[in-house]
Amino acid sequence: MLRSCTAGLRSLWALRGRREGAARLSADLQPARRLFSTEKAVHKDWALPNPSWSKDLKLLFDQFMKKCEDGSWERLPSCKHTCTYKSEDFKTYFLDPQLVEGEGLSQAQLFTRGFEDGLGFEYVIFNNNDEKRTVCLFQGGPYLQGIPGFLHGGAIATMIDVAFGSCAAISGGAVMTANLNINFKRPVPLCSVLVIHSQLDKLEGRKLFVSCNVRSVDEKTLYSEATGLFIKLDPKKSST
Numbered sequence: 558m559l560r561s562c563t564a565g566l567r568s569l570w571a572l573r574g575r576r577e578g579a580a581r582l583s584a585d586l587q588p589a590r591r592l593f594s595t596e597k598a599v600h601k602d603w604a605l606p607n608p609s610w611s612k613d614l615k616l617l618f619d620q621f622m623k624k625c626e627d628g629s630w631e632r633l634p635s636c637k638h639t640c641t642y643k644s645e646d647f648k649t650y651f652l653d654p655q656l657v658e659g660e661g662l663s664q665a666q667l668f669t670r671g672f673e674d675g676l677g678f679e680y681v682i683f684n685n686n687d688e689k690r691t692v693c694l695f696q697g698g699p700y701l702q703g704i705p706g707f708l709h710g711g712a713i714a715t716m717i718d719v720a721f722g723s724c725a726a727i728s729g730g731a732v733m734t735a736n737l738n739i740n741f742k743r744p745v746p747l748c749s750v751l752v753i754h755s756q757l758d759k760l761e762g763r764k765l766f767v768s769c770n771v772r773s774v775d776e777k778t779l780y781s782e783a784t785g786l787f788i789k790l791d792p793k794k795s796s797t
């Protein structure tokens with residue numbers, strides 16, 4: 558296992574050097590331009606395959622894209638700087654204009670999308686709106702290491718939170734995490750692919766109760782189980 562992971566790491570490092578050709582290289586040389594204009598202008602969708610995706614991840618992605626054809630599933634696009642239509646929802650709740658429009662936030666980007674391709678969180682989420690559930694396909698890269706050779710528990714928690722957030726948003730719109738409970742059952746080898754199945758269990762007023770299981774690609778290994786409580790934000794309340 559360790560040998561295949563090392564090989565994986567080597568190819569990830571190799572990929573790092575040649576990602577997206579000259580355009581990306583020139584952006585790397587001008588970090589300010591990259592942060593403030595390039596990606597914002599083109600709204601790159603980060604929930605699409607890139608060369609760091611393993612065969613397993615690409616295969617699962619293709620399977621779910623097929624499921625999207627009849628409209629029962631949809632792939633959620635993902636921007637680095639949060640998708641405009643979603644962040645507009647949240648602006649209603651964070652009323653301090655300095656916080657929303659301030660200089661600090663112009664550099665803000667989604668925590669899970671802040672890594673070079675393949676080094677951190679590679680993932681895509683598919684929603685099934687009728688069944689109120691989501692499937693998140695996640696490959697955890699070498700910068701997410703905890704115990705040597707294995708994924709950090711905080712990285713798993715992060716992806717569970719993101720998957721839950723998308724699942725709760727199907728019914729709740731603008732929601733926030735109030736509670737997360739995770740049972741880590743098996744350590745996750747670094748660079749492996751995980752499938753996070755989340756579902757809405759109960760809706761009680763503004764409270765959305767969700768649960769998930771985190772499994773290997775062949776579904777045989779149960780890595781984690783979790784429950785979460787999300788609260789639909791109340792437009793009458795400011796959260797700051």
Ligand SMILES: CCCCCCCCCCCCCC(=O)SCCNC(=O)CCNC(=O)[C@H](O)C(C)(C)COP(=O)(O)OP(=O)(O)OC[C@H]1O[C@@H](n2cnc3c(N)ncnc32)[C@H](O)[C@@H]1OP(=O)(O)O
Pocket residue numbers: 643646718719722723726730731732733734735736762763764786788789790791794796
């Ligand atoms: C638009 C969607 C976009 C989606 C994009 C997804 C991709 C990105 C996803 C990224 C994902 C990242 C996501 C993140 O990182 S979210 C960031 C991490 N989370 C936070 O920072 C949240 C901090 N907490 C708060 O702001 C408030 O407490 C909230 C807003 C949650 C509720 O404050 P609010 O003043 O509004 O509500 P309330 O206090 O009247 O409570 C209402 C009801 O809820 C019950 N309650 C509350 N808390 C708890 C608790 N801990 N256990 C059990 N119960 C709890 C409470 O008893 C009451 O019940 P009841 O008396 O009515 O029965």
